[in-house]
Amino acid sequence: MPNIENLLLPHIYRLKTYQGVSPSETLAEEAGIPLERVIRLNGNENPYGPSPQVAEALGAFRDYNHYPDPAQRKLRAALSDYLGVPAANIVAGNGSDEIIDLLMRMFLAPGDEIIIPVPTFGMYSFSADVAGATAVSVPRDANFDIDIEAIRLAITPRTKAIFFPTPNNPTGNLVTAAQTRALLDTGLLVVADEAYYDFCGATLMPLLPEYRNLVVLRTFSKWAGLAGLRIGAGAMDTELAATMMGMKPPYNVNLAAEIALLASLADTSNLLARVQSIVAERARLYELLSDIPGIEPWPSQANFILCKMPDGLGRAVYEGLCRRGVFLRYFDNDLLRDYIRVSVGKPEETDAVIAGFRAALAEAA
Numbered sequence: 001m002p003n004i005e006n007l008l009l010p011h012i013y014r015l016k017t018y019q020g021v022s023p024s025e026t027l028a029e030e031a032g033i034p035l036e037r038v039i040r041l042n043g044n045e046n047p048y049g050p051s052p053q054v055a056e057a058l059g060a061f062r063d064y065n066h067y068p069d070p071a072q073r074k075l076r077a078a079l080s081d082y083l084g085v086p087a088a089n090i091v092a093g094n095g096s097d098e099i100i101d102l103l104m105r106m107f108l109a110p111g112d113e114i115i116i117p118v119p120t121f122g123m124y125s126f127s128a129d130v131a132g133a134t135a136v137s138v139p140r141d142a143n144f145d146i147d148i149e150a151i152r153l154a155i156t157p158r159t160k161a162i163f164f165p166t167p168n169n170p171t172g173n174l175v176t177a178a179q180t181r182a183l184l185d186t187g188l189l190v191v192a193d194e195a196y197y198d199f200c201g202a203t204l205m206p207l208l209p210e211y212r213n214l215v216v217l218r219t220f221s222k223w224a225g226l227a228g229l230r231i232g233a234g235a236m237d238t239e240l241a242a243t244m245m246g247m248k249p250p251y252n253v254n255l256a257a258e259i260a261l262l263a264s265l266a267d268t269s270n271l272l273a274r275v276q277s278i279v280a281e282r283a284r285l286y287e288l289l290s291d292i293p294g295i296e297p298w299p300s301q302a303n304f305i306l307c308k309m310p311d312g313l314g315r316a317v318y319e320g321l322c323r324r325g326v327f328l329r330y331f332d333n334d335l336l337r338d339y340i341r342v343s344v345g346k347p348e349e350t351d352a353v354i355a356g357f358r359a360a361l362a363e364a365a
């Protein structure tokens with residue numbers, strides 16, 4: 001038998017895989033509970049689903065036999081209105097995850113480095129690893145704010161880029177324009193991932209015309225409820241966008257995703273009303289979590305809240321919640337050992353989460 005492992009790239013063969021969220025059916029089976037009892041708030045998904053216009057537009061469309069437009073003409077025009085940036089500065093991706101992956105492949109050779117202020121979103125280190133590069137973790141301060149000085153000190157001749165979400169996932173806090181300017185002044189590529197922009201309204205988009213090394217990412221997965229259809233975008237320098245358009249897979253955004261995006265952007269008032277409900281529910285969830293002795297919730301600008309558990313009890317509380325059919329996000333790493341992230345759901349889901357926390361804490365303590 002030929003030994004294909006010898007042919008595989010060693011960094012791919014030994015890749016640390018990304019821990020994505022499991023489907024509800026799997027969670028129900030593992031917990032031994034009926035599907036209807038699953039409370040799934042582990043992926044920052046939109047509890048209200050997509051706009052009703054999406055299903056209508058998808059059902060009415062007849063031309064799925066055609067390939068999508070490799071130049072993304074309609075998509076980029078619609079995104080231009082939504083982002084307030086010319087179409088020539090925009091690239092649409094199969095989720096913003098794809099834009100992250102494309103950036104890694106455009107900028108990183110094996111052995112190169114990116115800097116990520118941690119704790120943060122797992123895709124940056126994953127995609128850097130896939131490119132054979134290294135994500136250098138720079139710890140945030142006690143408030144989870146990025147540490148500009150520590151980032152500067154971590155820069156080496158191999159450093160190409162700095163990636164961060166704002167608001168940060170999973171801590172929920174923002175990076176300011178002043179902090180971003182300080183990072184941009186390093187001359188490195190700076191990728192500001194605004195996956196949760198619509199839950200806070202804070203954006204670094206106005207800095208784009210000033211800095212050729214800034215990329216701003218947005219996604220329709222969270223605010224528009226299109227996580228399952230995979231549509232996101234990057235806004236960047238015109239020439240960088242042209243380069244990315246030239247190296248991306250030609251048909252990277254499928255027609256269903258394109259139709260869903262256009263239908264969503266035609267129904268933004270409805271979608272933004274739902275975003276407002278989620279923001280209001282975030283405040284209620286925060287208050288209820290604050291009332292539980294032993295739990296310390298972090299203020300959040302996004303559609304999730306990070307919660308500190310009593311020392312040493314993070315995993316036990318998480319597992320206790322799973323047994324009760326409440327599935328939240330636990331991060332198996334040193335920085336977040338005692339933390340659990342809750343996505344903001346519907347009011348009845350909040351109530352189940354609060355009851356679950358109280359019971360799981362009592363059991364674990």
Ligand SMILES: *Cc1c(COP(=O)(O)O)cnc(C)c1O
Pocket residue numbers: 044094095096097098121165169193195218219220221227230231232
């Ligand atoms: C959820 C999330 C994304 C993923 O976006 P997709 O468009 O679904 O790929 C990107 N960045 C951050 C920080 C996220 O939390």
